[in-house]
Amino acid sequence: DAVVYWMRMQDMRIHDNRALSQASEYARLHSLSLIVLFILSPQDYIAHDRSARRIDFTLRNLMQIKNSLAKLDIPLHVITHSPRKTLPERVTTTLSDWNASRLFANVEHEVDELRRDLRVYELAQRTGKAECTFVNGKCILPPGTVLTKDGRGYTVYSPFLRSWIPHLTDTPDPLACAPDVESNDATVRQHPIFGQLFNSAIPEYMEGYELSKEDAEIMCVCWPAGEAAAQEILLRFLHTKARPAQFGAADPLSPGASEPKSGPKDSRLGKYGDARDRVDADTTSRLSPYLAAGVISARECVRATRALSEGKHSKVDVSRDTGVGRWVQELAWRDFYTHVLALFPRVSMGRPFQEKFANVSWETNESHLQAWKDGRTGVPIVDAGMRQMNKMGWMHNRLRMVTAMYLVKDLMIDWRLGEKYFMETLIDGDLASNNGGWQWSASTGVDPVPYFRIFNPYLQSKKADPSGDYIRYFVPELAKVFGDEIHNPPPRCAEKLGYPTPLVKHDEARQRAIKRYKNPGDV
Template sequence: MHLIWLRSDLRLHDNTALAAACERGPTVAVYLISADQWLAHDDAPCKVDFWLRNLQCLSQALDKLNIPLLIRHAATWDLAPEVLRDLCREMCIKAVHVNDEYGIHEARRDTQVARALDADGVTFQRYLDQLLFQPGSVLTKTGTYFQVYSQFRKVCYERLHTALPRLVATPKAQAPLSIDSDPIPQQVSGFAAPGESLRALWPAGEEEAQRRLEQFCDGQISYYPDARDFAAKPGTSQLSAYLAAGVVSPRQCLHAALQSNQGEFESGDVGAVTWINELLWREFYKHILVGYPRVSRHRAFRPETEALAWRDASEDLAAWQQARTGLPIIDAAMRQLLQTGWMHNRLRMVVAMFLTKNLLIDWREGERFFMRHLIDGDLAANNGGWQWSASTGTDSAPYFRIFSPLSQSEKFDGEGRFIKQWLPQLEALNKKQVHNPDALGGLFGVADYPRPIVDLKKSRERALAAFRSLPSRQAAGGADE
């Protein structure tokens, strides 16, 4: 008997470990509920709910193939070796199959599980599935992990031209086993259930993920370069939550994008090329996680930036968290996050720069808050994005590049449609007024909207001074991609 241990790969199709297990013999699936570990990792309640709903869909799909899905509990990953060893003994499992996950805790967990199973003569088989390329296989000429995305992307393109990752065949139904699937819990202790309105935005299951992928690649991908920065437009794929949970694979996304562009990576439809580049950004940050483990430990990628004099400003932090900064584009974006579990990517950069530069608050506060609310929360992407914005990360924005919330708002929400959607108290303002109500001097109609908590010009100067005082400010800047 073979066991597929499901983690962030909640799909039937193009699942490397699942296909490998089924090829080798009768297979059973297991998923571990690890509530305390999820809490320690700041996983959002809406994200845990999304996992559970996708597990329910996957259980039904596996049932049609006569593959039972078992649920086991290991409060923390330190308990995973014992729980899985007991299950393997109980069911006479000879091999456990897993798709690799990345991060220091994930690596430690899998090493401990492999050791425990090996003592019982059970094989622990690991597969590349979450990424297009094995970490450690895309390196500089000196054998180190890339720190600049454009250089990483160039090597990835060279590899893709010569060896495009293939989609994995879907397993066929196996002979029925006298093992019943376990019921999927509807909720996990410590994680409040989200409202139905949020759930309705993120339907579970592979069918929904494939529907979104096909809809995007068939109709929207050509407009992606122009539409993706405008929060009021449906210009993005809305697939990030499905990618984070593994309901859709990066291989499936890559193949769909290529199919829409006659198989081209670097020519043809600019939209397809741009979107493939975004898939490679996701890949890049996962490789960084492996190559530079300190980012898994809440450390800055650029060590010299650990000396930054971040402000201890709890009231400003709370205003940012609660969408009452007095800057409409910031508050609208934060309300989108709080109510939907998601934020438009351009706005993630805008609100992150506002927190780390204008408020000069440690990026780790923002990273943690995002993880606690994002349905697509992913350590590598979230950490990479926050450190990029804070100018502490790999290939990050130079410290002197500070987005102005007002200019970003005027440029990417010119009509104020996004702002008015999330801040209805500003509905009466025209498209010039809505970006900066404070300029009106508290006129009727915006009396219930707060004044800005910070002077943008002075706070920008404060941030520049803080970065210039670092021992090596040039290193803190990085490349401007």
């Protein structure tokens, strides 16, 4: 008899994994064997615009998890299932093949995934063979636990945060126990079924999601797989100084890279409150790929910042704009957007949260859209951001806002096309955060930027990259442009360097956007 933990692509870790922890506890109490199941579902990846990089990262992490689990005598069984509609039946058949009496999984809050899990639950109930338990694994606080006085979900971040903080600091947060060597008796290996499961192979790549050799190498260098790598990246953020102007593959995020420890005030975390919006140094944690894939838990991140301040303050003061406070507030944005997705599922169905903007007239301009994707808009900071994402699968938060707002407000192109391209390109693509970020930039979401407050990309450029080093790195045509001209090169200079002239004039585009938002439907 067995207990099954169904691992999904958002909870790829052994430590502090609630569903795995509960499954292992249950197995131990009832002397059952624990099996970890992972299902590769290509049709789901298509439906969610998953990037090849994210799929590759999933497979690389699976390899690490398989090895770690094997040391605990726990088999990881990986199956590929298509079509997605019959996935619940596949799960319940698998459960009965293994004679499993319990299934544990962490909730995925996207609509299709919730429907799928509900179906699994119903089928399992109908056959009466296995009981299913779904728990919160993604958020620091589960959706539905941070509500307004009248029991509704928050749609504005600041009151959400005010309500979120006391839960965070008052509730002790027990670390979910990792399974230990006693979880499975070593004899499971001898059992014929388990023997087969231990030998289950993990594909090296999925058809249609192969990376080019160069891309695969960059991804491995920038984003090494595994929990140990995520831990080292966290420690690097907590204890070492930001390095200026080293980007892309030339800036390996190698967790082994020895960087001297710095004092708490000088570390990336210590400086985060002031420096986080600068893109010309690696000022932020760069943990998003690991958080999105659940290689590290968000609770673990908060716990680590708490441990730093132990002895000084008993609680992390999240409301203060210090490094720690500010960073935990960013993690709260992640919770916020996931809560919004869970409580207002229409946002994940291509609908604007604010229905009044459902009929804004968009431009259909393939060449502008393509220029934006390629980083050839003629606005250096936009192009540098897009080229960084195309190369590394990651972009700094400030530039995600700048490039998104440029597509929507300057080029007047539908935000959903940008949202899709980000998902297809990012290694950290997460439906809730990506949709939240896009609907913020498009002024259509919960608590968005007002439609008339439109970023001037040239001013944003001066603030985020004052020296222009970041632009020079990612837009090599401009490597020899110095001074303020780097932010907005004169047309003659741009032409000489083979750099495009801007697609639109910012001031005119701004007026057009305000007019269209003011009167949705008007062209």
